[in-house]
Amino acid sequence: MPLFCAHGVRQTVVPKNLHHLEATPDTIHWGYFDPARAPALRIKSGDLIQAEAVTHHAGDDPDLLMDEKIARIFREVPESDRNPGVHIMTGPIYVEDAKPGDMLEVRYLSMQPRLRHGSNLAANWGYLYKEFGEKERVTIYELDPDTNTASALYGYDFKGKYLVPGTITRCPECDRQKALEGVRVPVRPHLGTAGVAPDVKGRVSTIPPGLHGGNIDNWRIGAGATMYYPVAVDGALFSIGDPHISQGDGELSGTAIEASLNVLFQIVLRKDFKFPSPLLETPKYWIAHGFDEDLDQAMRNASLDMLHLLTEHVGLSPNGMRSGPPGRALPGVEK
Numbered sequence: 001m002p003l004f005c006a007h008g009v010r011q012t013v014v015p016k017n018l019h020h021l022e023a024t025p026d027t028i029h030w031g032y033f034d035p036a037r038a039p040a041l042r043i044k045s046g047d048l049i050q051a052e053a054v055t056h057h058a059g060d061d062p063d064l065l066m067d068e069k070i071a072r073i074f075r076e077v078p079e080s081d082r083n084p085g086v087h088i089m090t091g092p093i094y095v096e097d098a099k100p101g102d103m104l105e106v107r108y109l110s111m112q113p114r115l116r117h118g119s120n121l122a123a124n125w126g127y128l129y130k131e132f133g134e135k136e137r138v139t140i141y142e143l144d145p146d147t148n149t150a151s152a153l154y155g156y157d158f159k160g161k162y163l164v165p166g167t168i169t170r171c172p173e174c175d176r177q178k179a180l181e182g183v184r185v186p187v188r189p190h191l192g193t194a195g196v197a198p199d200v201k202g203r204v205s206t207i208p209p210g211l212h213g214g215n216i217d218n219w220r221i222g223a224g225a226t227m228y229y230p231v232a233v234d235g236a237l238f239s240i241g242d243p244h245i246s247q248g249d250g251e252l253s254g255t256a257i258e259a260s261l262n263v264l265f266q267i268v269l270r271k272d273f274k275f276p277s278p279l280l281e282t283p284k285y286w287i288a289h290g291f292d293e294d295l296d297q298a299m300r301n302a303s304l305d306m307l308h309l310l311t312e313h314v315g316l317s318p319n320g321m322r323s324g325p326p327g328r329a330l331p332g333v334e335k
């Protein structure tokens with residue numbers, strides 16, 4: 001059945017409940033998705049959730065990026081339990097009646113920075129690490145809510161290698177240096193990582209994205225956007241994390257500007273259509289995502305899924321589609 005309703009009218013789903021999901025050592029899972037993880041919250045389709053997403057980079061300046069509740073997570077979740085990935089995930093949320101083959105429609109309504117600062121790491125896994133002399137550098141940004149921009153407060157070279165998720169660096173032990181004077185970065189809060197539990201045994205790293213969603217790092221997954229995730233296990237087990245306040249199309253330096261966010265979203269269980277991969281709807285665009293270790297194959301997968309969207313759900317003929325969609329890193333079409 002097509003995703004689009006007759007006459008283009010979107011179904012209104014009146015929420016019956018509003019849930020508050022705080023991020024605490026008991027309601028987060030650090031570095032993994034795991035279908036065996038006990039739910040942090042149970043909801044019904046249509047419910048609203050106000051949830052806290054905490055950045056795993058809060059230790060880059062704990063005075064500015066942590067409050068007591070965030071500090072507790074870093075204190076109480078042992079390093080040995082932060083693996084195999086790096087992101088702090090809030091959840092999972094069990095959606096009643098969700099079954100494999102359903103779609104979870106997640107309408108992101110609001111994303112508010114929790115504190116006034118964020119951190120960017122030019123990391124050892126960054127694209128130009130070698131070109132920058134194999135040195136890692138942290139830059140702390142301050143938000144200006146009046147102009148919705150961020151500017152660098154200071155930067156410091158990270159001593160050693162940034163390998164342990166949740167590393168805490170205490171300033172002024174570090175050497176604070178001025179950075180990017182006169183530069184302002186547009187703030188557009190979004191989630192780097194969010195998704196449902198994959199159907200696997202044991203933990204799956206939060207780092208590579210996949211059909212379950214995960215670390216897609218698309219800056220368009222912000223307020224006003226809707227993501228459709230294919231459900232893989234009973235209850236869907238949806239989690240959010242890796243909050244960002246700004247990022248381009250990719251994390252060239254290694255990370256975004258990482259900062260904790262408070263996120264309001266509505267989850268609607270969809271049994272009336274299927275889609276093979278996480279699909280993003282923004283006010284202007286439909287964007288399909290492709291995944292593979294081989295980027296050419298990933299691009300091909302995304303193109304095939306966009307073709308599927310346009311032929312199965314929009315009603316265009318496959319022959320007509322041979323002139324498009326236009327080449328983009330993420331196959332997207334304007335509505």
Ligand SMILES: [Zn+2]
Pocket residue numbers: 192242243244255256258
């Ligand atoms: Zn991130």
